[in-house]
Amino acid sequence: MGLLTIDKVNIDDKNGCGQSSGPQRILIYMHFSDNLYELGKYKFISILSTLVFAELIKLSFTSLQTDHLPVGKLEASHSTKSKKTLSKSVKDSLKFVLAIVGITIIYYIAIVLFGAPLLSHHEETSMLSLTLTALTLAPASLHLGVDNALALFTGSQLLISGAFVDAVKLNIKAVLLGTWLSAFVLPLDWDRPWQAWPIPCIVGALLGLYK
Numbered sequence: 001m002g003l004l005t006i007d008k009v010n011i012d013d014k015n016g017c018g019q020s021s022g023p024q025r026i027l028i029y030m031h032f033s034d035n036l037y038e039l040g041k042y043k044f045i046s047i048l049s050t051l052v053f054a055e056l057i058k059l060s061f062t063s064l065q066t067d068h069l070p071v072g073k074l075e076a077s078h079s080t081k082s083k084k085t086l087s088k089s090v091k092d093s094l095k096f097v098l099a100i101v102g103i104t105i106i107y108y109i110a111i112v113l114f115g116a117p118l119l120s121h122h123e124e125t126s127m128l129s130l131t132l133t134a135l136t137l138a139p140a141s142l143h144l145g146v147d148n149a150l151a152l153f154t155g156s157q158l159l160i161s162g163a164f165v166d167a168v169k170l171n172i173k174a175v176l177l178g179t180w181l182s183a184f185v186l187p188l189d190w191d192r193p194w195q196a197w198p199i200p201c202i203v204g205a206l207l208g209l210y211k
Contacts, residue, residue: 024053026206037193039202040124047169048134055139063178103122103153104133113185121197128198128205132179136172171209178208 026047030036038044044125107129112118116125140149144160151158182204185195194200 037196037199039199040127040197042123042127044202045130048131051139052134052142055142059142092146096141099137099141099146099150100133103137104129107132114180116141116197124198128179128201131202132175135175137207140168140172150187174208176208177203178204178206180204182207 030039030047035043104126108125111128113124117129137149138154140152144152144158144165148158148160148165149157152172158165179201182200184201186197188195192204
């Protein structure tokens with residue numbers, strides 16, 4: 001993957017890729033549809049799929065805007081796109097799926113180490129892990145590429161740089177911070193249904209993405 005051009009960065013910033021009202025709308029929808037307490041259930045997978053699909057739409061819209069740039073600025077973009085073959089696309093897709101599985105497992109282990117139930121609530125912990133993956137790795141992979149997304153998680157050198165990369169990093173940190181901070185309401189003796197594991201953490205992750 002070549003260097004990220006400043007034109008791509010400016011376009012992405014104008015589209016607001018670093019911020020989105022999607023998570024807020026999802027929380028509002030789930031609240032008024034009486035599905036807020038389903039956040040930790042497998043039913044929430046459809047909502048996560050919607051978030052990932054929204055990132056795809058956002059990326060497609062950005063590509064369309066890029067196509068309207070002056071010819072001189074498009075040469076590098078067209079040159080890069082022309083090098084993508086079917087075999088590379090299949091390889092990248094497989095790499096993306098494996099990355100999703102691997103990061104989800106790592107999140108699961110980390111969540112258990114932070115105090116989540118080990119011998120129970122597997123569905124809830126799995127959904128929190130999958131939510132974190134969908135809100136961190138998936139958008140980073142779609143916008144930066146799987147290799148650069150994994151480099152963000154491992155601290156390796158990225159092949160690209162710029163303001164947009166910094167925005168993706170900030171999103172990841174905000175999601176993880178929101179998840180961690182929201183966990184503080186779990187042990188409180190308020191006896192509220194929304195305190196059930198892992199509803200506060202998923203809400204915190206979504207609000208962290210929205211920030």
